[in-house]
Amino acid sequence: MxxxxxxxxxxxxxxxxxxxxxxxxxxxxxxxxxxxxxxxxxxxxxxxxxxxxxxxxxxxxxxxxxxxxxxxxxxxxxxxxxxxxxxxxxxxxxxxxxxxxxxxxxxxxxxxxxxxxxxxxxxxxxxxLDEKAGKVSAKDVAPDDLDAARAAAAAVKKLLGEGKAFTKQDPKFATFVTETEAKATQKEKAIDDRWVQLSADKQKGQLEDSRKALAAALGDLESGFADAKFEAADKAVAALAKQVEQGKPLEDREKAYKAEADKARAELTQARAKMDDAVASAGVSRVKTELDPANESLVASAKALRAKKPTPEQLTEAKTAAFVARKLVDKYDPQGARSPAIAKYLDGVKKTLVEVEQNLQLRSLDVARADLSAALKNLEKRLPSDEEFAEAKAALLVLDKTADAAPGKDPSLAAAVADARWASKEAKATLEKRRYQVDLTRQHDAVETARKAAQALVTELQKAKATEAQFAEAEAAVKNVAAVLEAGKAFVKLDRDYGAFDVDTKARITDLNDKIARRRVVLTAVDARALLAEMVATAKGRIEAARAASATDADVTEAQKSLEAIDKALEARAALEKQDFGYGAGAEKTRNELYKLLDALEGARQARGLRAATGDALMAATAAIEAAANVDVSRKQKDLYDSAAQKLKTCKDEGPKLLEDNPKLGSIDVLVGGAPMKPAEVIAQCTTKAEGMPELQKQAVARVRFDDGPRKTYEAAVALLSAGKKSEALAQFNECFAFASIEKQRFPEYLERKYAAGGTTFTLPELQQACDQQRKALKGK
Structure with missing residues (x-):
């Protein structure tokens, strides 16, 4: 399902x-x-x-x-x-x-x-798959074509595997899957056979090349023995043997290739026999000719090394002799394997060579151990440098490498190598322990240095009035102590003494920070007290200016701002009062003085209010009256008289109220025209002037009504008449007559007052008569 x-x-x-x-x-x-x-x-x-x-x-x-x-x-x-x-x-x-x-x-x-x-x-x-398999059948097949064909066959097999889940539900599909799988298997086998064929052809060609190379090398060797020829033949044998081994999996599937491989094996057997015969024919004398000089040097070196203390030159010569002898022995070892005589001669050389190599190895171990001991000695001082630690590590590495280079199964070297390895183990432990001790000492010294530097800077803050830069430097130094201490936190759990030192340093950091904070508070308090004193002095000066007879509203405002500034300064530094007793006392004193200054400011404000309500009002009213007398525009004159009347009313009404509220204000000076007067005198003048203002205002009203009524209509009628507009002029003359009649009834006392109109002056009755004559004349016509 x-x-x-x-x-x-x-x-x-x-x-x-x-x-x-x-x-x-x-x-x-x-x-x-x-x-x-x-x-x-x-x-x-x-x-x-x-x-x-x-x-x-x-x-x-x-x-x-x-x-x-x-x-x-x-x-x-x-x-x-x-x-x-x-x-x-x-x-x-x-x-x-x-x-x-x-x-x-x-x-x-x-x-x-x-x-x-x-x-x-x-x-x-x-x-x-059919397409890819078709390409494989071609004569020239690329490796990619074979890979593609195999991948196509695998893809078909995968899909067929998925289709098997549905074969029970559809018999036709089951038959299709079975048939397709058989075809795919057949194709896959054909692809595999083609691959075997191509691989066999390739391997056969490579095998043929190796056989030809071996035949050529043997031909050269048969023409006359030489070490180079023997070496070439030996390499050719090895190459052909390797080629035969690589093609072995193909022999069971490709009979033609198997026949060629069997021929190659027979040729290998024959080649080895011919090489043995060649070596035997050449004889041991030829090997001795080349190896004897090196062997003699080797024997001499062996004798020198048996001494207790061979010279450096002898050691160098021994190394060179051993190197040359080892190379020659390795060179002739293949020939020794084919000639007992050569093998016997080489065994004798090898015996001396091994003795020299062992002696050199022992002395190398001794030198390496001595160098390591000297390097470890340098680490015993209090603070060895990193370079000295590096030298000790290098010496330890040299000893390990020297011990590793010694033959592991050589009994004569076993004890020396074991001692070297023990010394290496001990040296590693010593090196690690010393590294830890030095790192701990350096960490302790670094913290101590940072502590002293921070302490010096904090102490410097206590001596004089420190600048903000000095505070910043001291705070940075304390932070540096914490940073340096943090870098060594790994030592806290490893070393009890350093753990106690860590605790003490953290306490010292807290103490230094407290000292910096306290010193900052002290200096801040000093500056704050000076600032308050300066602000109080400024406020007093401004209040005095506000109390002067010549003070303005701006002077009072400035005095008020100075007191507000003091209040804000006290509020902003409220926390400082609890931190510094001296500043707290000074702030409380300033606060008490502020209350007095506020009382003084209130007195100055009331005095200024009285002066503004009396003296300023009187001078303003006087100026308005004088200006009104010289104004040609009636309405502006009326406004000036009204303004003067209002100011005089304020003076005579508000002045007494202010004096009643604060009798002390009666003794202040009020400037009127630059001359000092007492408030009562000013109020009296205001009262006197105010009594004459209704008449002036009434006259101004009468003039305004004359200008807005009779004068305006008369001048308009004259202009219309001049323009020949008689009917319009008649209407204006009628209005002029009517306005004049109304004003005569309203202001009978001003009937004799002259007013300007139409370029001349009229009394109200005269203007009414002129308008009446004009209208009668227009009506008669």
Whole structure:
């Protein structure tokens, strides 16, 4: 049966959420179970209808399977109600039949679609395999073509493996899979056979080349023995043997190649025999001719090394002799393997060579141990340098390398090598311990140096008035102590003394920070006291200026700002009062003085208010009256008189109230025209002037009404008459006459006052008469 993958089912659950949600809720009663069952059956019918088209969508196939599972779950949830209700039991019976038939149909449809898709993929893969296999059959085949053909065969096999899951559901597809698999296997075997054939041909060519090279080398050796010829023949034998070994897997599958390989093995046997004969014919004398000089030097070196203390020159000569002898012995070892006489001679040389090499090795170990001891000695002082530690590590490495270079199975060197390894182990422990001790000492010294530097800077802060730069430097120095201490935190748990030192240093850091903070508070308090004193002095000066008879509102404002500045300064440094007793006392004194200054400011403000209400008002009213007397514009004159009257009223009304509220103000001076006067005198003048103001205001009103009425209409009528507009002029003369009549009744006392109008002056009756004459004349005409 075909099943969905986990991811596919997860997707279906999202798509079919309503069905799953419906099926997943247990029914409460038979009616609920019936309703849910009908809903899920309808959903399944709809889902099955969607997959009846060709080809159905994968999402619809997945949704149909989810609907089948939903019906199954719904039937299980409603099982308790089957025995309670006959109609529901019949409905369930029908639903179970639908579940079986629809599930089989959905799974078969899914299988058919999967088989259809899979067959198309297999056909495409088989076509690719046929194409790649065709290229392999060609005469000239590239390695990439073989790899591509093998990959194509593997792809077909993989798809066929996937298709085997559906063979039980479709016999035709099962036959197709079986036949295709047989064809693919046949193709794969043909590809493999082709590969074997090509590999055998290639190996056969390489084998032939190696055989020819060996034949040529043997031919040269037979023409006359020489070490170079023997070495060349020996290499040719090794090369051919290697080639035969590499092609051994092909011998069972390629008979033609196996025959060639057997010939090569026979030739190898013959070649080795010929080389043995050549070596025997050349004899040991030829080897002695080249090796005897080196052997003599080696014997002399062996004798020199037996002395207790050979000279450096003797040691150097021994090394050179051993090197040359070792090279020559290695050179003739292949010939010694084929000639007992040469082998015997080489054994004698080797005996002396081994003695010299062992002696040199022992002396190398002694020198390496001595160098290591000297290097470790340098580390015993209090603070060795990093270079000295590096020298000790290098000496230790040299000793290890020297011990490793010694032959491991040589009994004569075993004890010396063991001693060297023990010395190396001890030296490593000493080196690590000393490294730790020196690092600890350096860390302790670094912290101590940082502590002293920080202490010196903090002490310097106490001597004089420190600058902000000095505070910053001291704080940075204390932070540096913490940073240096942090760098050595690993030593706290490793060394008890350093752990105590760490605790003490942290306490010292806290103490230094406290000292810096206290010193900053002290200096801040000094500056703050000086600032408060300066601000109080400034405030006093400004209050005195505000109390002067000539003070302005701006002077009072400046005095108030100075007191507000003192209050803000006290508030901003409220915390400092608790930190510094001296500043706290000074601040409290300043606060008490501020209250007095506020009282003084209030007195100055009241005095200024009285001066503004009396003296300033009197001078302003006097100036307005004088200006009004010289103004030609009647309305402006009226405004000036009204302003003067208002100021005089303020002076005579507000002045006494202010004096009543604060009798002390009666003694202050009020400047009037630059001359000092007492407030009562100024108020008296204001009262006197105010008594004459109604008449002036009435005259100004009469003039304004004359200008706005009779004068305005008269001048307009004259202008219209001059323009020949008699009817309009008549209307204006009529208004002039009417306005004049009204004003005569309102201001009878001003009938003799002259007013300007039309370029001349008239009394009100005269202007009325002139307007009347003009209108009569116009009417008569």
């Amino acid at each position: 075909l099943r969905l993958s986990a991811l596919t089912v997860a997707g279906c659950l999202v798509v079919s959420f309503p069905i799953q949600a419906l099926a997943g809720t247990p029914p409460a009663n038979v009616a609920d179970a019936t309703k849910k069952l009908e809903s899920v059956r309808a959903a399944l019918t709809a889902a099955v209808a969607k997959i009846q088209v060709d080809p159905p969508a994968n999402a619809d196939l997945d949704a149909a399977l989810v609907a089948v599972d939903a019906l199954k779950d719904t039937l299980a949830d409603g099982a308790p109600f089957e025995t309670q209700d006959l109609d529901y039991a019949r409905l369930v019976l029908t639903a179970r039949k639908e579940l079986r038939t629809q599930r089989e149909y959905v799974e078969q449809r899914r299988a058919n679609i999967a088989i259809f898709d899979l067959r198309r993929k297999i056909d495409a893969a088989v076509a690719t």
